[in-house]
Amino acid sequence: xxxxxxxxxxLSVQEGDSAVIKCTYSDSASNYFPWYKQELGKRPQxxxxxxxxxxxxKDQRIAVTLNKTAKHFSLHITxxxxxxxxxxxxxxxNAGNMLTFGGGTRLMVKP
Amino acid sequence: xxxxMQNPRHLVRRRGQEARLRCSPMKGHSHVYWYRQLPxxxxxxxxxxxxxxxxxxxxxxxxxxxxxxxxxGPSILRIQQVVRGDSAAYFCASSRGQFNQxxxxxxxxxxxIL
Numbered sequence: 001x002x003x004x005x006x007x008x009x010x011l012s013v014q015e016g017d018s019a020v021i022k023c024t025y026s027d028s029a030s031n032y033f034p035w036y037k038q039e040l041g042k043r044p045q046x047x048x049x050x051x052x053x054x055x056x057x058k059d060q061r062i063a064v065t066l067n068k069t070a071k072h073f074s075l076h077i078t079x080x081x082x083x084x085x086x087x088x089x090x091x092x093x094n095a096g097n098m099l100t101f102g103g104g105t106r107l108m109v110k111p
Numbered sequence: 112x113x114x115x116m117q118n119p120r121h122l123v124r125r126r127g128q129e130a131r132l133r134c135s136p137m138k139g140h141s142h143v144y145w146y147r148q149l150p151x152x153x154x155x156x157x158x159x160x161x162x163x164x165x166x167x168x169x170x171x172x173x174x175x176x177x178x179x180x181x182x183x184g185p186s187i188l189r190i191q192q193v194v195r196g197d198s199a200a201y202f203c204a205s206s207r208g209q210f211n212q213x214x215x216x217x218x219x220x221x222x223x224i225l
Contacts, residue, residue: 031211032211034213034214036216042218043202043216043217043218043219044154044202044216045216046213046214046215046216049213051211089153089154091153091154093211096159096167097142097159097166097167097209097210098144098156098159098167098169098170099144099146099154099156099204099214100156101146101153101154101155102153103152103153104152104153
């Protein structure tokens with residue numbers, strides 16, 4: 001099955017700085033790469049996704065980059081704000097259509 | 112445009128009882144997925160269903176757990192003879208289609224076993 005790892009597991013940044021979270025996966029058949037944000041006690045919320053025919057996608061302060069050869073994709077958040085504080089999960093989707101979640105990265109943005 | 116609806120939000124059961132969790136997908140979505148989340152962990156896939164069909168149940172425990180998505184009504188995740196280890200948040204997601212379609216999650220059911 002798919003093996004997914006996220007790094008770092010915790011990340012503390014100052015408000016206004018950038019944050020980068022990296023996700024590595026093992027299944028070369030994976031072809032859809034979403035990132036979810038989960039606040040405490042809430043549902044996972046899809047914030048950005050990328051498909052395997054694209055190398056980079058940007059949506060305002062959030063971007064995702066994909067390196068299929070190396071089997072990793074990264075979440076980039078610029079100009080971080082306190083409300084960005086949450087746990088972020090990568091969840092590559094294999095050919096079977098199920099998401100395999102990483103262990104999560106707890107992002108803390110200090111005002 | 113209602114999102115994925117799950118109920119109940121919180122469910123308390125005593126050991127040995129049955130738990131029934133319900134999920135109604137987003138309008139226009141016909142694919143439903145169930146995931147389980149233990150505290151401080153990521154979500155783990157359990158089962159993938161379409162109307163009247165189980166597509167993939169590779170993440171379901173072999174005993175006590177079952178899922179259905181009938182022609183009419185919500186998808187049901189059923190846990191029989193619950194044990195303390197079943198305590199978790201159970202999330203349902205839905206998608207419009209099968210291939211590389213975004214999955215949107217409901218608010219989850221927090222199951223507590225006394």
